[in-house]
Amino acid sequence: QVQLVESGGGLVQVGESLRLSCVFSGGSFRSFTMAWFRQAPGKEREFVARITPFGTNSYGTDSVKGRFTISRDNAENTVYLQMNTLTPEDTAVYYCAASTGYFAVSVRSYDVWGLGTQVTVSS
Numbered sequence: 001q002v003q004l005v006e007s008g009g010g011l012v013q014v015g016e017s018l019r020l021s022c023v024f025s026g027g028s029f030r031s032f033t034m035a036w037f038r039q040a041p042g043k044e045r046e047f048v049a050r051i052t053p054f055g056t057n058s059y060g061t062d063s064v065k066g067r068f069t070i071s072r073d074n075a076e077n078t079v080y081l082q083m084n085t086l087t088p089e090d091t092a093v094y095y096c097a098a099s100t101g102y103f104a105v106s107v108r109s110y111d112v113w114g115l116g117t118q119v120t121v122s123s
Contacts, residue, residue, distance in 0.1 A: 002027040002112045004096045009117030012086055016121075020081040022096030022114060030054065033099045034072055034079040035110060038092035038119075045095065047105045049081065059105070063089075086121045093118050 008020040020036065035050035049060035049070040058070050064083075072079040079096060094117050097110035104110060 002032075002098060004098060004112060004114035006094065006096045006114045006117040009094060009119045011120045011122060014087060014121060014123050016086055017082070017084045018086065018119060020083065020094055020096075020117060020119075022079045022081075024077040024079070024098065029077040030074050031100065032112075033102055033104055034070075035097045035099065035104065036070060036079075036081045037095045037097055037107065037110075038090075039095070039116075040092040043092075045107050047107070048094070050099075050103075050105060051079065052102055057103070059103075083119070086119075088121050088123050091119060091121050 003025050004022050006022045030053050033052050036048040037045050038048050039045040051058040051070045051072050055072050067085045069082045096114040098112040099110045101109045
């Protein structure tokens with residue numbers, strides 16, 4: 001079955017950058033729209049960004065536009081989230097997810113989830 005494994009989280013200072021990676025296995029990577037979600041303590045899981053199967057269309061939520069970039073390498077079965085100019089409000093567990101819905105942005109549209117990677121931004 002499809003599995004997702006995230007990596008790249010950590011503790012950084014305000015204004016610094018991190019690059020998250022998510023490796024996909026057990027299926028056809030090119031069949032899935034991939035996304036990143038995040039969940040802060042006491043809050044619901046929220047959409048961050050998604051990218052369509054061949055990378056022709058990407059979309060990010062307003063709070064990360066201009067700072068975060070989602071990309072994918074179909075040869076490596078990997079999706080990335082480049083996060084720049086991080087703020088304490090970006091502190092959360094970041095989850096990678098896969099969907100067969102082309103423009104999916106809701107939690108319930110995603111069928112497969114990774115276990116998450118912690119990102120902490122210290123002021």
